[in-house]
Amino acid sequence: MATTHTVTLGADTFTVQSGQVLLDGAIASGVDIPHDCRAGRCGSCMTELKAGITLGGETRQRGTIYACQARVFSDLKIEVEPMPQVDSVRATVSVLVDLTPDVVELTITPKKSFTYLPGQYCRFTFNGFPTRCFSPTAALDGSAASGSFHLQIKRVRQGRVSTNLGEKIKTGHGLTIEGPFGHGFLRPGLDNRLVLVAGGTGFAPIWSVADAALRENPRREVVIVVGVRKLSSFYMGAALDIASRLPNVQIIATAEERQCEFHSVSFGIPADQVPELLATDIVYAAGSPVMVDFVGERAQLVGATFYSDPFESAAAGAEDWLTRAITWMRTG
Numbered sequence: 001m002a003t004t005h006t007v008t009l010g011a012d013t014f015t016v017q018s019g020q021v022l023l024d025g026a027i028a029s030g031v032d033i034p035h036d037c038r039a040g041r042c043g044s045c046m047t048e049l050k051a052g053i054t055l056g057g058e059t060r061q062r063g064t065i066y067a068c069q070a071r072v073f074s075d076l077k078i079e080v081e082p083m084p085q086v087d088s089v090r091a092t093v094s095v096l097v098d099l100t101p102d103v104v105e106l107t108i109t110p111k112k113s114f115t116y117l118p119g120q121y122c123r124f125t126f127n128g129f130p131t132r133c134f135s136p137t138a139a140l141d142g143s144a145a146s147g148s149f150h151l152q153i154k155r156v157r158q159g160r161v162s163t164n165l166g167e168k169i170k171t172g173h174g175l176t177i178e179g180p181f182g183h184g185f186l187r188p189g190l191d192n193r194l195v196l197v198a199g200g201t202g203f204a205p206i207w208s209v210a211d212a213a214l215r216e217n218p219r220r221e222v223v224i225v226v227g228v229r230k231l232s233s234f235y236m237g238a239a240l241d242i243a244s245r246l247p248n249v250q251i252i253a254t255a256e257e258r259q260c261e262f263h264s265v266s267f268g269i270p271a272d273q274v275p276e277l278l279a280t281d282i283v284y285a286a287g288s289p290v291m292v293d294f295v296g297e298r299a300q301l302v303g304a305t306f307y308s309d310p311f312e313s314a315a316a317g318a319e320d321w322l323t324r325a326i327t328w329m330r331t332g
């Protein structure tokens with residue numbers, strides 16, 4: 001049995017020891033495979049396996065592996081999707097708005113241009129606070145990006161960052177952004193049905209994907225399934241209202257709280273409301289690991305393409321946003 005194998009990645013070839021982790025072999029040979037956690041968690045090293053045998057590092061997407069987990073047992077041919085270079089930029093909190101009692105929206109303005117793909121995530125280090133991962137997203141009111149982007153952050157009890165939003169972290173606070181990371185991003189130029197499933201502030205990457213996809217093709221068939229635990233946390237009504245006006249967009253909203261006031265929001269959890277999937281669907285999920293795993297298994301069963309990255313407006317416009325959100329929830 002050969003003790004070394006040849007790996008071909010585009011125009012590069014490199015040699016790995018039999019049984020060696022693919023990413024380790026690439027790094028040792030000076031070949032760049034994007035990566036971050038090196039623990040099978042972030043999805044950054046997802047690699048397409050075109051030919052050959054590996055063990056471990058399987059993903060929910062057919063024909064792909066996590067290079068940081070896959071061990072090589074034959075010559076391989078692999079491909080890596082082009083992604084923006086990871087960068088580190090300084091930025092400022094330019095707007096901070098409470099969307100609900102437990103969800104805050106921050107508008108972040110980088111000091112130089114910063115590129116990410118819709119659905120990716122970054123590391124944010126607010127000056128004086130520990131680093132956290134969030135997904136940059138589009139404005140809930142549908143306004144076009146202007147060099148800034150938004151974060152939707154849930155205040156978690158005793159959270160060292162989230163409990164300080166609006167307290168020690170206010171408008172004008174400085175921060176560093178590092179990224180982007182992850183493979184759960186929108187692939188442009190396709191017209192397959194998109195099924196987008198979000199729980200809580202998992203809506204941030206899902207809205208980023210939906211907004212970009214519908215700007216590219218307003219007639220694309222898109223199903224957005226979104227759920228919250230408490231109705232008081234339902235902050236995404238304005239965005240759903242905008243999307244629902246397009247001809248081929250279906251919105252399914254759930255809350256784990258029985259109520260009869262908002263006709264558009266049914267009792268339940270998003271996983272229960274995912275439509276019957278087709279092999280041609282492209283499915284994204286973001287939220288609790290249990291929900292994401294469930295949706296991923298459903299997608300895998302029918303052979304649909306599945307993406308998920310495992311990680312955890314101006315004040316003057318807030319009233320308009322709230323009004324539109326409540327109107328949408330009442331009327332559907």
Ligand code: FES
Pocket residue numbers: 034035036037038039040041042043044045046066067068069
């Ligand atoms: S680097 Fe492989 S999953 Fe994070």
